[in-house]
Amino acid sequence: MGWVCEECGQRFAQGGHCTADGNALAQTDDPLLGETIGNFRITRLLGAGGMGRVYGALQPAIHARVAIKVLSLDTAQNRDLVDRFFAEARAVNLIRHESIVNVTDLSRLPDGRPYIVMEYLDGAPLSSLLRTRGALPLGTTVTLIGEVLDALAAAHAKGIVHRDLKPDNIFVTPGGRAKVLDFGIAKLSPELSGMSAPTHANSILGTPPYMSPEQAAGKPVDARSDLYSIGVILYEMVTGTRPFVSDALFDLLRMHIMEPPTPPSARRPDLPPAFEAVILHALAKEPAQRVQSAHELAGALAQAVHGLPPEQWVSLRMTAGVPTPAHVTGRAFVPTAPAGQTPGGPPPVAPTAAAPRPSAPLPVPTGPSRRVLFAAIGVAVIALGAVVFLLAGRGARGSANPSRSPGATPSTAKLTPTPSPGAAPRFDPRAVDLLAIAAEASRLANQKVGVDDFVPSGIVAHNVAPSGLADLTIGKEAFIMVDLLSEKMRQRPATLPTGVAYDGLCGFRIYFWPGRGFDVRGPATCRDDLALGPLKCTPSRIWQVAIGAGAPRDGVARMLIERSSEEDGVRWQVWVGEAFHVGLADNYCGPAVQTY
Numbered sequence: 001m002g003w004v005c006e007e008c009g010q011r012f013a014q015g016g017h018c019t020a021d022g023n024a025l026a027q028t029d030d031p032l033l034g035e036t037i038g039n040f041r042i043t044r045l046l047g048a049g050g051m052g053r054v055y056g057a058l059q060p061a062i063h064a065r066v067a068i069k070v071l072s073l074d075t076a077q078n079r080d081l082v083d084r085f086f087a088e089a090r091a092v093n094l095i096r097h098e099s100i101v102n103v104t105d106l107s108r109l110p111d112g113r114p115y116i117v118m119e120y121l122d123g124a125p126l127s128s129l130l131r132t133r134g135a136l137p138l139g140t141t142v143t144l145i146g147e148v149l150d151a152l153a154a155a156h157a158k159g160i161v162h163r164d165l166k167p168d169n170i171f172v173t174p175g176g177r178a179k180v181l182d183f184g185i186a187k188l189s190p191e192l193s194g195m196s197a198p199t200h201a202n203s204i205l206g207t208p209p210y211m212s213p214e215q216a217a218g219k220p221v222d223a224r225s226d227l228y229s230i231g232v233i234l235y236e237m238v239t240g241t242r243p244f245v246s247d248a249l250f251d252l253l254r255m256h257i258m259e260p261p262t263p264p265s266a267r268r269p270d271l272p273p274a275f276e277a278v279i280l281h282a283l284a285k286e287p288a289q290r291v292q293s294a295h296e297l298a299g300a301l302a303q304a305v306h307g308l309p310p311e312q313w314v315s316l317r318m319t320a321g322v323p324t325p326a327h328v329t330g331r332a333f334v335p336t337a338p339a340g341q342t343p344g345g346p347p348p349v350a351p352t353a354a355a356p357r358p359s360a361p362l363p364v365p366t367g368p369s370r371r372v373l374f375a376a377i378g379v380a381v382i383a384l385g386a387v388v389f390l391l392a393g394r395g396a397r398g399s400a401n402p403s404r405s406p407g408a409t410p411s412t413a414k415l416t417p418t419p420s421p422g423a424a425p426r427f428d429p430r431a432v433d434l435l436a437i438a439a440e441a442s443r444l445a446n447q448k449v450g451v452d453d454f455v456p457s458g459i460v461a462h463n464v465a466p467s468g469l470a471d472l473t474i475g476k477e478a479f480i481m482v483d484l485l486s487e488k489m490r491q492r493p494a495t496l497p498t499g500v501a502y503d504g505l506c507g508f509r510i511y512f513w514p515g516r517g518f519d520v521r522g523p524a525t526c527r528d529d530l531a532l533g534p535l536k537c538t539p540s541r542i543w544q545v546a547i548g549a550g551a552p553r554d555g556v557a558r559m560l561i562e563r564s565s566e567e568d569g570v571r572w573q574v575w576v577g578e579a580f581h582v583g584l585a586d587n588y589c590g591p592a593v594q595t596y
Contacts (some may be wrong), residue, residue, distance in 0.1 A: 009041035010449035099151035127167035135240035139313035145177040154292035165229035175564035176316035231282025441482040470539030472514040485526035537589035
């Protein structure tokens with residue numbers, strides 16, 4: 001028995017408060033709390049199950065947080081379970097997708113128990129949100145499941161079937177984004193698995209309420225089994241209950257195999273027929289009669305919610321980790337086939353007045369799949385009679401290098417330029433300052449709409465070198481992406497009558513592509529986005545921290561700058577290759593820490 005600080009992980013013999021940070025100490029009999037695993041000190045227990053425990057941990061030198069999953073001693077004696085445990089890390093790193101929780105390391109404790117080090121997530125599982133709120137608005141459902149399907153499309157493209165999709169394994173971050181968890185029983189294609197033998201025939205793996213008929217019968221499964229599970233989750237999200245419920249395991253499995261589900265419209269009368277048809281198609285008993293790919297299901301959902309009123313688009317942004325209703329949003333992302341059409345799937349979704357087809361596929365930071373942005377904003381635009389923003393063309397491009405030196409690390413990085421009608425500066429795609437790109441994106445948005453307050457709310461950059469500059473000529477899909485918002489455009493017009501819903505079109509997404517320059521996408525709502533504000537860190541400074549934490553000095557990084565809540569502030573996420581990831585609060589580069 002001892003006492004531990006759940007913030008820094010220091011262990012004490014007596015209760016009281018931590019001498020380092022003043023937090024109240026928690027009593028524990030868990031011998032791992034306060035211990036160091038690799039470079040991380042265990043701070044608190046996050047969850048426990050039959051196979052093991054998940055802990056929160058801290059890298060003391062840079063205050064980076066991770067989650068560490070440790071198998072129990074009994075489970076560690078079962079070779080098959082250990083193989084599946086390590087297969088999870090292998091599967092996640094093969095997929096490498098932003099909507100799948102990242103795994104950075106795996107090893108064993110001195111007593112032989114395996115563990116994996118994973119990305120630390122704030123928020124709550126979808127199951128908790130459903131218990132709290134019940135059935136969700138339809139647009140909200142499609143937004144979240146669209147991100148899950150994008151992750152599944154990337155997994156299926158690698159020959160990986162999850163096999164245990166359920167609300168417990170879909171995590172909702174404080175910003176309302178989806179993260180798919182627990183590939184622990186994923187089915188890998190034989191050439192990827194590295195396991196000595198395939199899963200035994202007639203074995204049943206998964207969670208019964210969400211199993212596909214073929215899974216329940218112990219038959220071989222493929223990607224279409226995951227899509228059936230998504231159908232069950234969709235049913236639960238829009239009705240508040242699962243299609244099949246029974247306390248008896250045999251009866252539950254029999255229902256999946258033999259009984260048709262009650263039409264979801266019987267439990268939610270306002271459900272549009274097109275949406276119900278999508279759910280029932282996903283729940284077809286025979287895989288051949290089901291939707292055939294994540295792309296197909298996402299496209300069908302996008303069509304089913306076209307024209308929904310603004311109140312059906314509610315953000316899942318959380319306050320203090322608890323899901324709560326938020327403002328209206330009309331932004332949703334769904335995957336589309338990389339080459340225009342997935343074999344066996346439908347043609348791409350036709351453009352509509354509410355969602356003009358962009359001139360090129362909308363890429364995502366990781367993975368082979370691409371996503372198309374559609375926003376159900378047509379109704380709001382017509383109702384308001386507001387200013388209609390026009391989609392922009394491409395900006396100027398060139399070869400001159402921006403003025404920031406590779407080693408510059410100012411304590412405050414300003415992202416918002418003074419609005420100017422002048423021409424865009426020219427950037428060398430071999431040495432791009434991502435903060436300069438963000439500032440130019442703000443200028444372009446201001447110029448397009450005629451305001452002066454568009455500022456970044458999120459930045460993604462590829463191939464950032466330790467100098468802090470990005471070489472976008474490396475690889476096939478390198479780019480810098482900036483999400484922007486305007487507070488002026490977000491405010492409800494004083495002339496709008498009371499009782500008329502307002503969903504301000506206050507956001508743009510701007511890409512900088514090598515050889516193509518700036519590509520402006522929008523408008524879209526930004527009601528729940530948060531401005532980054534002046535940054536204390538810079539890319540080169542973050543790279544110094546990453547190198548100190550073990551990143552290879554000769555690598556290039558993918559960087560994400562985001563702000564999920566007012567309380568959390570701005571965070572930098574850095575990935576170098578498949579094995580290294582670090583997250584860092586922007587406040588780490590504040591006045592108290594000027595050198596590394």
